[in-house]
Amino acid sequence: MPDRGEIRRVEASQGVDSQVRVFGVPPADKASPAEIVDGFLEAMTGDDPQLATARKYLTEDAAKNWKPSSAVTVLSSGLDRVPVQGEKDPDGPRWKVTGKKLATVDERSAYQPEIGGSRYEEYLQLVQVKGQWRIATPPSSLVLGESDFQRIYKPVNKYYFAGNTLVADPVYVRQRSDPDSRTNPTTLTVQSLLAGPSKWLGPVASTAFPTGAGLREGTKSLSYDGQNTLRVPLNEAGENVAQPQCQKMATQLLYTVRDLTTSRLDRVELLHSDGKSSLCWVTGSTAAGIANRPVPPQHQYYVDKDGRLVRMVLNPGADEQQQDKPEPAPGPLATAAGFKVGSAAVTYDEKRAAVVSEDGHGLYVVTLTTAGAMPQPLLTSRTGKLTAPSWDAQGDLWIADQDPQGQGLWRVPGGTGTPQKVDVAGLDGMKISGLKASSDGVRIALLVERDGGRKNLYIGRIERPEGKGDTSKVSVRELRPAAPQMAEVTAMSWAPRGRLLVVGRESGGVDQARYMLADGSMVAASLPGATGLSAIAASEDESKPVVASSTEDGIVWLPPGAQWRTAAAGGRAPFYPG
Template identity: 45%
Template sequence: MGADLRGKREALGRGRSVRGTVLLACGSLLVAGCASMPDSGDVQAVKASNAGDSQVRVYAVAPRENADPDEIVDGFLEAMTSDDPGFATARKYLTSRAAATWRPEESITVLTNAPDRDQADHLTDPESKGRTYPISGRRIATVDASRAYQPQAPAEFNQSIHVVQQPSADGKGKEWRIDSLPRGLVLGEADFLRNYRSVNKYYFASGENWVVADPVYIRQRQDPVTRMDPVTQTVKALLEGPTGWLSPAVDSRFPSGTQLRAGVRTLTTDDQSTLKVPLNSKADHVSALACKGMAAQLLFTLGDLTSVRVEQVEIQGSDGKALCLLGKGQAMDEYSPVRDPRRGENPYFVDEHGKLRMLSVGGKQPDTPAEVPGPFGKGVAPLRYVAVDREESRAAGILNEGRELRVGSITADEELPAPVVTSSALRPEDRLSAPSWDGRGDLWVADRNRVKPRLWMVPGGQGERIEVSTPWLKDGARVESLRVSADGVRIALLVTKDERTTLQIGRVERSYVDGRPSVSVMDLQNAAPRLESVAAVSWAGPSRLVVVGTETGGVQQVRYVQTDGSTSTSSVLPGLNGVTAVAAPGGEQAPVVADSDQDGIVRLVPGANWQPMVKEGGHPVYPG
């Protein structure tokens, strides 16, 4: 039976063998962690590293008396995956000094699989008879102290754990304990996803009155360090402020130093689905307007938690008195980056004659594409690419084989105005990219000219164009396509360099220099480092993107990724061949739409497979 257990443990990603039996797995001191088991019925092995199963819990088990050094190292690696309060049991595997200095909350290193422990080199520390155990794996991400997920291209992770002998508790002998170890937690991806979940914190775009999503990771259940439940963890994370990457472009309505009232570890709603949030004295003297903004940040942030339904937030001061009360509907109406978040969404596309058409995607069967008023709908000049503004009153079209960007009405017939941006590149594929509108009504486009690639922003879609500062656009790099978020603070870019196209997320910063507006895109972050190449991208919500790309040696796939680069095993959409463009709605009701070389324009309704809509035409887009 021991061989069976070893096989089961190896299936979880451990290269180490574990002695014992399934029957003894929860009680044996040889095993460091186990899932809770029923007390009746057939005995079944429970995979502690079942990705996505947030109900499986692993409990740490203390080291047995006279445990050998192999067991100490294996036991500690298992104990790091548990929900043990304060990681108290994991610390029992450490010397007193190491236990006092180990900070599991300061960082998480995420590996493709649980870390491998090799045999110790017995000659590394002959004087103290200590042993060094190499710990290895493929690192794919880190999570910092602010809970921000930072993806990385898979790379070798090689560190070590050092064990020494110290006097036992009764002073009659010696016991092996760890005195040197890697920083923070080291977890396989499956254990990470079992223990942590992504949530969006929300802050205000700098100088504006709408919110911006800031994804972080919190514990699925009670946090071992703070002993807070997920709701309280999320509120605490919001109060700590935005992550470092987003911080230059957003503001918080909470005064600096605002925290939960001392001792608060659990927040629950009442029978009216109202969440009362008690704060410290830093919030006692906020204005009614600022308090309302604070409540809005809380409502948007808690809206991501499926474990709680929050319809109202009441903010309380340090004396327990209510400072303000705000409802979910009012917050959506006043602070959403989308002008009318309840409005239905329909995509547009360019038909085979270069005319703008609208698709109806709400019914069981797709309707015939609808004609669109205005010069683009009439085909005054054949469209190459198009973008419809978020108010659905204007469209921006790329005309004349990619040379011109023009803006025209889609609600009334009118003359097509002069171009707002032009390109002088010789080849069509080196000229203007598909444009994109942000929620402010500003229009963005890339000039892919190989001689001088640039990024342009047109204020309001009709003002004097502004060349966007792009210090990273050099050494042969150029922007193939772009999509700006509804909040206007983040931009998704497909950047080609060295014959590879990657998905980058940039932070948009706006300022005034000598009285003139200045715009920059800074600090690009690779949002899909596991994809060898990316062909298309679309925003699919506040912090989610739908991406068409290919892994190394793999086939093309359509999948969701978070703006921080994190994914889950359920993020891959049904297969579709030859996808050249993809468009996703901002909400959950409308389907994803794609353009396939083989199938034309198709849609993906939740719970179904791709369905054909239009055979001829291409470049489907939702407003934005």
């Protein structure tokens, strides 16, 4: 029996059973207007991708022109429907349908949460057709409650290139095969990939597929063969490419489809439009080189109780006695007398460290490969309120100053030279109290503090000028909430497959550590017994354990399939390279 943790109210409709299939019921003969409206709204929640049953509640013209697949409106609960009272409509009764909007899913299948929620309202006009009531004005999009949405749709990552680095682009696809067209989720995901990146990621990402590239006409069901190979036939627009470009296309496909399922995928082969001859292929190892993902980290880092930067190697396969002891990070920090570290970040190649002094006034970049004296600070804060720094895979260094007179986000190109202030659209006077750049260099997670001290998590898109022009014009655009379910977020880290690992609490709850999808759509999973955590760190390498700072136990870590263990009795601010 649990002896601690939060008490949560459980609604009867909260559960989502992915094995349950829901089918609508056609309209009954001589059904009343109320029965037509109720039957139509229920039929919209069915597992029929073409919504054939729902269309039977519409007039012939409305059924032919209705395109609900172009967008989905997600409501926090079900729809309320009431007849419109007052002056009679000469065509027939009207019904108003309302609800609280949670999010929308656009035509590119991208999820966009509603900040603060807004009211959904549409009107259904009923008319008589051959003595039967039918709906002449259906909703402009498919409308689903949150539980129905999670039952019908599943989150997947599409992958595109930002420069030479592969970037995850989260979207939602139907998780049921269409029995009529035989289109399965794999095919739907590939079609979504070929359609291009989402609107949010589009300004900084591109696809290797040429314009007009698509699946060979008639392709309905894509699946692996006995050798764990996925063969994808393209149309004529997609086959006239050179081998390097073709392999980048196959790499996008491999990472996208591999993210869709737990089944093993070893190889992707692209086929010519004849559906038989090979265009190119990649294996997992070949694709890893093309994707240009960060190298797996060698160490975990933290600041010990004496203010020193230390590193360690946590081995999930070893017991406590066999673990290596933490050691001071090499370089000037190991010999700098009297210098104490407040927070730090290490480059992905683990050759340099960015450190903020314990008093929060100065940002320093030091080498971890050779000894020497401490350098001069690259950036200073007048009031000593620099946040922990963060590196991206392109070698740029990011940090924020919370000084009320000069607060803002700063970037140090290449970790050297003059810091440049970065324009962040949408901050509206809110203060950045924490940040973490993603390894792909195109997204940044910001802990933003509002009036009253409450912190919320946002994701911004990093836009860099093209070519070799003015690099000072790097900006962060289109902030979007990354954890709208949380009343407050206290710590966060990027995690594998473009997710976030977040420490926070829901309204009325207690602090917990949870994986979140980066588009803010849902909680992916929670960590066991994770209470009292003040900082947390995860690696892009899924084999590496989660490391955290506990107010009670110091530096702790979570081996796969186990409970939290203590790594160091004292210490704070744990992190992985990046």
